[in-house]
Amino acid sequence: MDIPGLSIDSEHGLPVYRQIADGIREAALDGRLQIGDRLPPTRDLARQLGVNRNTVVSAYESLSAEGWIESHTGRGTFVRRPARAEPDSSDAGGPAADGTWFTAFSRTAEDAAGGGLQSIYRLVVADEGISFVGSYPAPELMPVEAFGRAMDTALREQGAAVLGYGPTAGYTPLRESIAQAMRARGSGGDAESILVTNGAQQALELVFRAFLDRGDAVVIEEPTYTGARSILSALGARVVAVPVDEEGLRPDLLAIALERHRPRLIYVQPTFHNPTTAVMGEARRRALLSLAQRHRCPLVEDDWGGELRLEGDEQPTLHALDGGRHVLYLGTFSKKLMPGLRIGWIAAPPAVLHRLIELKRLEDCGTSPILQSALHTFLREGGLERHLARLLPAYRTRRDAMLQALGRHMPEGVTWTSPQGGMFVWVTLPAGFDGNDLFLAARREGVSYSRGELFHNDGAGRNCLRLTYSAASPDQIADGIGRLGALIRGRWPATAEPPRPAVEEMPIF
Numbered sequence: 044m045d046i047p048g049l050s051i052d053s054e055h056g057l058p059v060y061r062q063i064a065d066g067i068r069e070a071a072l073d074g075r076l077q078i079g080d081r082l083p084p085t086r087d088l089a090r091q092l093g094v095n096r097n098t099v100v101s102a103y104e105s106l107s108a109e110g111w112i113e114s115h116t117g118r119g120t121f122v123r124r125p126a127r128a129e130p131d132s133s134d135a136g137g138p139a140a141d142g143t144w145f146t147a148f149s150r151t152a153e154d155a156a157g158g159g160l161q162s163i164y165r166l167v168v169a170d171e172g173i174s175f176v177g178s179y180p181a182p183e184l185m186p187v188e189a190f191g192r193a194m195d196t197a198l199r200e201q202g203a204a205v206l207g208y209g210p211t212a213g214y215t216p217l218r219e220s221i222a223q224a225m226r227a228r229g230s231g232g233d234a235e236s237i238l239v240t241n242g243a244q245q246a247l248e249l250v251f252r253a254f255l256d257r258g259d260a261v262v263i264e265e266p267t268y269t270g271a272r273s274i275l276s277a278l279g280a281r282v283v284a285v286p287v288d289e290e291g292l293r294p295d296l297l298a299i300a301l302e303r304h305r306p307r308l309i310y311v312q313p314t315f316h317n318p319t320t321a322v323m324g325e326a327r328r329r330a331l332l333s334l335a336q337r338h339r340c341p342l343v344e345d346d347w348g349g350e351l352r353l354e355g356d357e358q359p360t361l362h363a364l365d366g367g368r369h370v371l372y373l374g375t376f377s378k379k380l381m382p383g384l385r386i387g388w389i390a391a392p393p394a395v396l397h398r399l400i401e402l403k404r405l406e407d408c409g410t411s412p413i414l415q416s417a418l419h420t421f422l423r424e425g426g427l428e429r430h431l432a433r434l435l436p437a438y439r440t441r442r443d444a445m446l447q448a449l450g451r452h453m454p455e456g457v458t459w460t461s462p463q464g465g466m467f468v469w470v471t472l473p474a475g476f477d478g479n480d481l482f483l484a485a486r487r488e489g490v491s492y493s494r495g496e497l498f499h500n501d502g503a504g505r506n507c508l509r510l511t512y513s514a515a516s517p518d519q520i521a522d523g524i525g526r527l528g529a530l531i532r533g534r535w536p537a538t539a540e541p542p543r544p545a546v547e548e549m550p551i552f
Contacts, residue, residue: 046082047075051092059094063102068111071122079502082112082120107281108258115265115501116285116296172489173523175510178317178348178466179382182514184437186421186430190381193421194413201416209412211404212396213239213388217419221374221388228349229363236367236390238399239410243347243375243387248274249399249406250343250371250389251308255280260306264292266498266507268317268345271310284500291316291323294330301338309335310343313361315351315465318498318509322463325358332365342370348378350431352464353439362390371395376418378466380430386410386418438466444517445510445524452528466513471495472506472531479505484530490523 049066051059070076082088085103089096103120106112110125197205205214212218218234225232240246247270255261257279263271265284275282283304285296292311300306311331313323323331335342344361362372367390375387389399403409421427445468449459459470472478482494495507508527512520 045091046070046088049092051094060098060101060105063088063092063094063099064105067102067106067122068109071111071124076122078122078124080122082122084119110279113282113284113501116283116293116300118286118501118503121501172486172491173515173519173526175467175490175492175512175515175523177514178378178511179514180378180380180434181437181516184434185381186426189426189430190417190421193424193426194417196420197413197416200420205412205416207412209409209415211409212400213237213410214412214415214419217415217422218388220419220422222390225362225372225374225390228357229359230367230372230390232367232390235393236396238389238391238396238403239415240387240389240403241407241410242377242382242385243345243373244270244274245403245406246373246375246387246389247271247343247345249402250373251275251278251280253395253398253402254307254341260304262297262300262304262306262309262340263500264311264316265500266318266495266504267310268312268347269497271345272498272500282500287316287319287321289321290327291321292327292331294327294334297331298334301334301340305338306340308341308343310345311361312345312347314346314358315348315462317347317465318467318493318495318507319469320460320462320465320467322355322358325364328358328361328364332361332370335369343373344370345373347373347375348465349374350379351435351438351466353435353442353462355463368392379434380427384414384418386414438464438513441512441515441517441520442468444520445512448521448524449528452525454528454532457531467509467511470508470510472508474506476506476531478508481508481527481530481534484534485527488526488530490526492527 046067048070049063051062051066053059055062057065067076067082071078082103083091085096085099089099092099103112103114107114111123112120113123114120215234218237218239221237221239222233238246238249240249251261251274255275255278258281260281260283261275262283262285263275265286267284272282281304283300283306285300286293291313297309309331311323313328313331315322332342342361342365346360346362349357349360360372362370372390373387374390376384377387389396391399442462446459446461449457449468449470453459453470456473457470459468462468472481478494479496482492485491493509493511495504495509496502498504498507498509510524515523
């Protein structure tokens with residue numbers, strides 16, 4: 044597409060790349076460009092303006108750093124609007140509409156709503172109808188009595204020692220238990236390489252905050268976990284979204300991103316990717332590590348559900364393959380045990396772990412000692428092994444029930460994944476189908492799911508659904524998928540086109 048009104052003046056004292064950037068920004072402000080509009084590839088715009096392509100690349104990079112555009116590998120570059128692009132009417136010094144004086148928030152607070160995590164969380168806690176939303180264990184499968192006994196044992200054995208403040212890095216016996224479990228999966232390290240966090244969400248926030256300043260580039264998967272997107276939005280990071288395929292992050296497109304953007308981090312979920320359920324094979328994992336090493340870019344491995352394997356061969360973690368030298372490993376007990384524990388962890392080299400501990404000290408001084416002690420007791424007594432022996436067959440039954448229901452009720456043209464593990468299925472409707480309309484209709488029918496666009500950075504994914512099977516019974520799954528199937532059949536657009544492969548071009552990011 045052309046950019047209306049964009050021109051350059053070779054006699055002007057302002058650098059040409061700056062003229063291009065200013066022209067695009069002004070077009071976005073006055074409405075000549077709309078949010079979501081796709082900008083021309085750099086080669087095309089350079090040809091139109093009669094300038095060197097590197098000049099246009101510099102202009103796009105400047106706009107990206109300011110938050111005016113977002114680039115996505117394989118799709119192109121799109122207009123967006125920074126949170127403070129237009130001054131709020133209350134910024135002039137008067138009170139806000141509700142009469143308060145709380146009108147000037149930090150960039151972090153204003154950007155914290157990005158990523159869609161709150162949208163999903165509201166549905167998770169709503170507790171109404173049949174929910175295929177949150178990625179969490181079924182309440183009836185949680186080991187309530189066994190963990191209660193572990194809590195009693197911890198209090199009896201430790202007493203007041205676990206009712207006060209504990210070490211910021213975490214309860215040492217629990218850290219050793221976590222390190223031992225990681226060693227069993229091929230990773231090195233001991234208790235001193237582990238930081239206990241308040242769930243994986245805090246682990247992500249600490250790592251991103253330790254490495255990223257506002258405007259720094261970070262590579263993520265497209266689509267990816269909404270919680271990661273929310274944190275990066277709050278921090279003002281410059282997101283470089285690289286598409287995934289059936290095996291996860293694409294190395295060919297990652298190589299381009301690393302060369303062009305020199306990101307500070309690469310964030311990946313190589314096992315049971317959220318939301319696509321993809322599992323990265325060992326060869327792909329080694330290719331990813333090789334690229335990261337070549338560009339000296341640390342990897343953040345989010346292994347939220349590695350122990351929720353229902354079939355297939357276990358893959359070595361990136362952390363194990365790398366020896367823990369350049370990979371920051373994130374784990375959690377929320378998905379495989381109980382989300383209310385809010386206990387996760389980071390495995391990192393000593394120099395990195397020291398910085399992370401200091402950041403955590405500023406946030407909360409440490410995760411609850413009594414919960415850590417009770418969890419260690421539960422692990423020590425074999426509670427997790429017994430729990431997984433009961434949990435995994437139940438999840439396999441629920442996954443199979445969902446796959447069977449999809450096969451019965453979904454019309455031709457709808458596709459879905461058959462996950463080897465994890466908690467959900469990724470469903471793709473034909474390209475012309477609007478999943479947001481379906482979402483509203485489904486809510487009226489008492490069924491909720493996670494909308495695909497919440498996992499994307501460019502508004503894509505409107506024809507995708509993430510359906511969680513872990514927290515619904517087989518009967519609820521059959522009923523809920525039946526209702527969704529009836530809605531899809533009834534609302535099937537007559538003009539819907541079958542999905543077509545995206546046209547690949549050299550991405551701008």
